[in-house]
Amino acid sequence: MNTITPQLLSSLQTGFNAAFLQGFGSVTPTWNLVAMRVPSNTKTETYGWMKELPGMREWIGQRVIHNLEAAGAQLTNKHYEHTIGVDRNDIEDDQLGIYGPMFAMQGEIVARHPDELVWVLLPNGFSTIGFDGQYYFDTDHIGYTATGEETSWSNTGGGSGAPWFLMDLSRSFMKPMIFQERKAANFVSLNRETDDNVIMNKQFIFGVDARYVSGFGFHHLAYGSKQALDASSFKAARLALETQRRPDGSPLPVMATHLVTGPSNRSAAEEFILTQFLGTGASNTLYKAVELIINPWLG
Numbered sequence: 269m270n271t272i273t274p275q276l277l278s279s280l281q282t283g284f285n286a287a288f289l290q291g292f293g294s295v296t297p298t299w300n301l302v303a304m305r306v307p308s309n310t311k312t313e314t315y316g317w318m319k320e321l322p323g324m325r326e327w328i329g330q331r332v333i334h335n336l337e338a339a340g341a342q343l344t345n346k347h348y349e350h351t352i353g354v355d356r357n358d359i360e361d362d363q364l365g366i367y368g369p370m371f372a373m374q375g376e377i378v379a380r381h382p383d384e385l386v387w388v389l390l391p392n393g394f395s396t397i398g399f400d401g402q403y404y405f406d407t408d409h410i411g412y413t414a415t416g417e418e419t420s421w422s423n424t425g426g427g428s429g430a431p432w433f434l435m436d437l438s439r440s441f442m443k444p445m446i447f448q449e450r451k452a453a454n455f456v457s458l459n460r461e462t463d464d465n466v467i468m469n470k471q472f473i474f475g476v477d478a479r480y481v482s483g484f485g486f487h488h489l490a491y492g493s494k495q496a497l498d499a500s501s502f503k504a505a506r507l508a509l510e511t512q513r514r515p516d517g518s519p520l521p522v523m524a525t526h527l528v529t530g531p532s533n534r535s536a537a538e539e540f541i542l543t544q545f546l547g548t549g550a551s552n553t554l555y556k557a558v559e560l561i562i563n564p565w566l567g
Contacts, residue, residue, distance in 0.1 A: 272359055277459050277472070280359070284371045284474050285455050291375025292453070299386035301437060301561060302528065303445035304485060312344040313448060315399055341399040343483045345450040348381065350374055351475035356466060371474070378453045378476050385482040386445055387565035390528075391431045393484060393492055394424065404484045405492035416517040422508060425493030425501055430567045432529035432537070434491040434505040434558070436522045444490035450479035488512060488522055497529065497536040499554055506557075526559045530566030537562075 306313070352370055389396075393404035402409055403424075411421025435444055458465050458473040465473050491505040505524070512520035529537055537560055544555045 272356070274460075276359070280354075280472075281457055281459055281474075284354075284367065284457075287368045287371035288375040288378075288455055288476070291372035291377075292379045293375070294372075295376055295379035297379070297383055298563065299383045299445075299447055299482075301526075302390070302435065302443055303386045303447040303482065304441060304443040306446055306448045308343075308345055308448050308450040308480075311450075312342050314342045341397070341483075343446065343448045343481050345448065345479045345481050347477065347479050349475055349477040350378055351473060353465075353469075353471040353473055356470040356472065359472070374476065378478070381478075382447055382480065382482070384565065385480075386447055387563050389482045389484075390433065390445065390492075391566060393490075394431070394494070396484060398484045398487050400487065402487075404487050405490070406487075409487060412513040412515050412517060414513060414517045416513075416515055418515075421512060423487055423491045425491070425495045425505060427494030427496070429494045429496060430530055430532045431492060431494050432497045432527065432533050432566075433493075434502070434509055434524050435526050435528055436489045436509065436524060437526045438523065439489070442486055442489065444485055444487070446483040446485045448481050448483060451477075452480075453478040488520065491524075497533045499540045502527070502540065502554065524558050526561055528561045528563065528566070531562060531564060532567055534562050 352367075352374060354367060358367075396404055398404035398406075400409060405424040407422040407424060407426075408420040409423060411419050413419050433444075437443065453476050455474070455476050457475070460466070465471050491509045493501060493505060495501045509522055509524050512522055514520055527537055527541060540552065540554045541557065541560050542555070543552055546552050
């Protein structure tokens with residue numbers, strides 16, 4: 269039988285924290301493939317929406333200032349927690365073997381949570397307002413012609429099937445999605461014998477809390493569709509994504525780099541992206557045209 273002392277409780281805290289970190293470190297995040305991390309310093313962050321992705325220009329006359337326009341788009345951080353209770357009797361009876369794996373699993377669960385938030389949100393872009401006041405995937409974003417005239421630009425193929433997305437993920441600091449982080453996951457405990465939870469419920473509490481939220485970023489970098497995924501619909505998406513223009517008529521340098529979809533579309537995607545030769549024996553011109561990302565949250 270263990271005698272519960274401050275030294276024993278401190279040792280348990282260290283061990284449980286180590287198990288948590290082991291589980292946390294075993295996860296390679298995937299949210300950062302499609303989302304940019306934005307640090308947050310307050311409850312709610314207000315984002316300005318930029319009309320274009322501006323480029324350099326020859327300095328003739330005065331500077332051309334690219335202003336951020338105030339928009340109603342805001343992201344409010346949410347508070348999340350995950351808590352494990354350790355029974356006092358288990359400590360006294362030295363029955364702690366089950367808790368190491370539990371805290372390692374807790375670490376893995378916490379590490380995977382940002383992935384879940386970002387990937388689950390992505391299919392909602394067909395019905396969620398973006399920073400320009402339109403649905404993130406919509407038929408009438410503001411675009412421009414080769415002569416600089418304003419026109420409608422569509423980054424959606426419509427349809428009603430499993431969603432798939434064509435994206436430009438080549439940029440380091442601009443991504444289609446946002447992961448806004450106010451407070452990273454933090455391991456805390458109530459592990460003194462005088463804590464209410466121990467006195468009332470004979471339970472020591474070890475938990476994690478974090479504050480963050482996911483949201484939509486630059487719609488210029490993503491095309492979403494629920495049409496059947498095949499070579500024809502892929503080519504239409506690529507053409508729409510890569511023919512955008514700035515207000516002065518110059519090309520917006522967006523190039524499709526990744527096809528993103530769920531397991532239900534895996535076979536369809538692999539058929540024209542990872543198959544080198546067609547059934548006729550001819551070369552497949554779309555072979556490895558983009559990289560393929562399969563994520564289970566996309567259906």
